[in-house]
Amino acid sequence: MFQGLQSALTGIRAGQVGLDTATNNVANASTPGYTRQRVDLASRSPWQSVSGKIGQGVDVTSISRMREGFLDSRARVTGAAAGFATARSGLLTQTEALLGEPDAGIQQSMLGMFDAFDELALDPSNIALRDNVVASFDALGGRIRSVATTWSQLADAGRTRMDSALVEANQLLGRVDELNRHIAAAGSSPSNSALDERDLLLDRLSSALGVTTQVRSNGMVDVSLDGERLVETSVNPVRTLSYDTTAGVIIDGTGTPVSAGGEVGGIHAFVADDLPTVRAQLDELALNIRDAVNTINAGGSAAEPGGTAWTDGGPPLLAATSAADFGLAAGVDGSDVATAALGNHALHDATNVLRFAALRDQNPPGLGAPPLDDRLRSMVVGLGNTTADAVARSDTQTALFTNATAARQAGHGVNLDEEMVSLVQHQRALEAVSRAMTAIDEALNTLINRTGLVGR
């Protein structure tokens, strides 16, 4: 009899724990990283009564997290790939926008220069038209310099973003190390919220850096990047990361360079690879324009207004060491533009202007094929192809990541209907156990208070 009361008590306790767990699940339905929890029950071992073995009620063995490692690793791998592709494609898209083609880019300025040559060819002695040629050089220089400068600023902004991402990642690594200790100290029953928090940190580390993780038997997690263990709790102290402009992401202390994935890897790929490639093409284009224009100018004769004085072999009109300082040479004005054939001091001779005008569609002298406009286009279209490819990859990776995230939320998240059912189930169970207790109580009451009074 008394055993029944004990059993009912365990049932009430289990019901309470079940209600509490379901309530906690409902409360955390929207908490990021929360894993739904379930009460694990087991029946107590029976005792040997005179008539046979009778169960002794129910035990709450544990409150377990419904987490699947496979879903986690898929979400993290796709998260790292999506972080990489999104960061890179975002920066490439900005690079392309800063180039401003086709409506507000270098091509329009370059065509403006060619137009100025053609207009001067109609009236080569006209000083206003010669000044117009110089002004068109200045406009082209301004456009190319502005592209070069804004690209550098973009790279600087990328590096700053990488620095702050690494500072944050270092904090996350430290926090993972700390949680590892807590979890290991708790032994076989670690706190579910600590595990959830650690998983959330590992998610963020994956999308930022593309780290890999390995769970050890004591519940601790090792975090590695590119084969280097960053977190190896109770074996080594946490190794932090920083950004070096030449070596990329390095491990503090040893200075070992590591290849990062995720957002940091994407920015690094842009800063260290994509941008320098296209920037080198822009530098080359600027130097080509400088060489073509200066070669042609040196091959003609330039007149002062009215033809009062002549210079055989015009001075260099453009000066540049790279795209960043491409522009007019010092002290150049319209009278420095060589219009006549070399040595032919005829004011209306446009021989050399026609050589300038031929730059529009002919190979520049001394540089060979192709013409300047083709060189510009191959740079622009090359960047366009790289960007288009990066954007397409980013779309694919983001879609995969969204899928993996949704799959994980479907597996780990809280389904409110399920929890409602479980609440009702536990509530009913509690009521039923209470009813059982009442039944035993009434039986005992009869036994204790009515025994021997029968028939009195």
Add this chain to the structure above:
Amino acid sequence: MRITSQAVATRSVDRLNARYAGLERASRDASTGRRIHTVSDDPAAMNRVMALTAAGRMRDQEVKAASDAITWLNTADTTLQTAMSRLQRVRQLGVSGASTLPADQREVLAVELRSIQNELVNLANTRHNGRPLFGGTSDGAAVTGGGTAFTYSGDNGQVMRRVGPDDMVKINVTAQDAFFFTAPPGFSDNVFALVEDMAAAIESGDTARASAGLDALDTAMSQISRQLTTVGAQTNHIEAAQMRTADLAAALSTERSDLQDVDIADAILRLRSQETAYETALSAVARSLPPNLASFLR
């Protein structure tokens, strides 16, 4: 399959974003009238668009150069026609002077001839847009001198105009070409001195020389007439080239438009269908986030 409200929310937001992006793209296309906005939208097409833009600008300049060339040639034509009509007058005066006339009448003829000579020198030194029309590429007077001593002071520079793809045309005629020639026996080698020769012959009453001068005058006129023919032929060539170049420019801009611009009817239709798709997605999401079991348990 297990579904949770978070998973439903994630997927729904993702789908809504995709639909919204589609709507944004359709509305951008319709409002800008462009199919491709940046190079990465379609690198191959944009490569072509940029090449067509460059070629179109080149054709524009060629059309301009052709207009300039036609103005130049028209001025040259008018000037040479005037010179021809003045020489006709010289011929009339020469015919009158070739018969025996009293001294005062011969004097009148000689005065008119010398004034025509002056006119002819001025015609040869005509300037067009501030530069000598018949002086090659030099800046000074094309013809200098006086009396019977005239020289060509210009140069042999060519004035070139590109009026079409690979169509470079020389448009100038020099005073050397138009007014100088191989000297007929006993006369000067240029129009200006020849007129003075005539004036002197008539003034002195040398009728034989005056009538011989008429033959020399014919040589001079045929020289100018040849140059008029050249100018006329160049004008025809350039007018044809200008029309062709303008046609090419139009074709380039049509092709560019085909590559870059949207078909308006198609763009509107796509905008409409994207709008409908977005609204459908919105209402689908609104339905897929229903109240849960809690609302029905009492």
